[in-house]
Amino acid sequence: MAGMTMSQKILAAHAGLTEVKPGQLIEADLDLVLGNDITSPVAIKEMEKFNTKSVFDKDKIALVPDHFVPNKDIKSAENCKCVREFAKRNSITNYFEVGQMGIEHALLPEKGLTLPGDLIIGADSHTCTYGALGAFSTGVGSTDMAAGMATGKAWFKVPSAIKFDLVGELPKYVSGKDVILHIIGMIGVDGALYKSMEFTGEGVKALSMDDRFTIANMAIEAGGKNGIFPVDEKTIEYLKEHAAGKEYKTFEADPDAEYDEEYTIDLSSLKSTVAFPHLPENTHTFDDIDEIKIDQVVIGSCTNGRIDDIRMAAEILKGRKVADGIRCIIIPATQAIYMQAMEEGLLKIFIEAGAVVSTPTCGPCLGGYMGILASGERCVSTTNRNFVGRMGATDSEIYLASPAVAAASAVTGKLSQPSEL
Known part of the structure; x- marks a missing residue:
């Protein structure tokens, strides 16, 4: 029997099989099915066509309106109403909206709903x-979400894997965002197409949980089916805080697991990295960046709206001012993170610096609201995509960066790293 990767072992366990091979089609049991205010209404309409009208398990579905919430217009209000009523009809336990809300991918781990060894679709x-x-965990279409909510199962093609062996520790002001941008710049936006990106090595323990969430979050930007980290002491500490008393199962890759490619990433050699328009693979370090004046900075999103990110932005903005003519928008990813930032005095730092702080929302990341770009404008953003027109006008430009770079750029009015302040 050939060795299996971490992802392959989880898939095999959920399919009731002793082993699976890359390319194999399996049907597997799901631990969690997730939807938001954009994708859920489509899934709900699809589900109405099924024979079964009810969900497979009201505790294993999470519905989080977060993209256009609080509602920005009538259409977004109707979408949220559709999701809200569906949640009520089906007594969905994990429905989080205004007041309990947050950006789904920050909120669910915080609520202890995502556990090691789980099989999750969203x-x-x-x-x-x-x-x-x-x-x-992996993203799916709304039809697959509908089938998952009705049956608790989904089809998967077992992915092959790429191994990223992390060594060393990150320098100051360099974070998980720089790690994943570096990797995407190296392998390209289709470098891991339908593959599992498996992160291992001594360097993992030097990464905070927030760093790991950021890296796994952007696996899709390299085409990955999923990104995955081993469970270590930091993971267990995080789970003690957020999922106390919940049972979970950990999986480890076999020593003879097969990988399509293996890369070693020396974290200590990484620098602040920025993805230029219009692809996440178009990466540059400040060694080759000329002066690029900007109009807006966004610090937030499911990629970088966690407490580490908010603290980093505050560290850089403390006692400084946002440059004249720059709009700096800061969006804590959940109500709990917002509250933590308030208690630590971080919101005061932002407001005194001349930034604005928003309620949790995906907002500007997908060109929703709370910071849409006009024609020709440039934004440094801690979000995950910089496609043409992603945040507004088709001739606007998005520069993807870490919270440290975004905050420094807000102070100078141009693309900058903290050492320039």
Whole structure:
């Protein structure tokens, strides 16, 4: 029997099989099915066509309106109403909206709903975030979400894998965002197409949980089916805080697991990295960046709206001012993170610096609201995609960066790293 990767072992266990091979089609039992206010209404309408009208398990579905919430217009209000009423009809336990809300991929781990060894699908491409906790999680279409909600099962093609062996520790002001941007720059936006990105090595223990969430979150930006980290002491500490008393199963890759490619990433050699328009693979370090004036900075999203990110932005903005003519928008990813930032005095730092702080929302990341770009404008953003027109006008530009780079850029009015302040 050939050795299996971590992802393959989770898939095999959920399919009731002793082994699986790359390319094999399996039907597997799901631990969690996730939807938001954009994708859930489509899934709900699809589900109405099924013979079964009820969900397979009201405790294993999470519905999180977060993209256009609080509602920005009538259409988004109707979408949220559709999801809200569906949740009520089916007594969905894990429904989180205004007041309890947060960006789904920050909120669900915080609520202890994503556990090691789980098999999770979500009708949102960044569902791969939960791999940070040693789960197999991946984005699916709304039809698959509908089938998952009705049956508790989904079809998968077992992915092959790429191994990233991490060594060393990150320098100051360099974070998980720089790690994943570096990797995407190296292998390209289709470098891991339908493959599992498995992160291992001594360097993992030097990464915070927030760093790991960021790296796993952007696996999809390299084409990955999922990103996944081993479960270690930091993971277990995180679970003690957020999922106390819940049972989970950990999986480890076999020593003879097969990988399509293997890369070693020396974390200590990484620098602040920025993805230029219009692809996440178009990466540059500040060694080759000329002066690029900007109009807006966004710090937030399912990629970088966690407490580490908010603290980093505050560290850089403390006692400084946002440059004249720059709009700096800061969006804590959940109510709990917002509250933590308030208690630590971080919101005061932001407001005194001349930034604005928003309620949790995906908002500007997908060109929703709370920071749409006009024609020709440039934004440094801690979000995950910089496609043409992603945040507004088709001739606007998005530069993807870490919270440290975004905050420094807000102070100078141009693309900058903290050492320039």
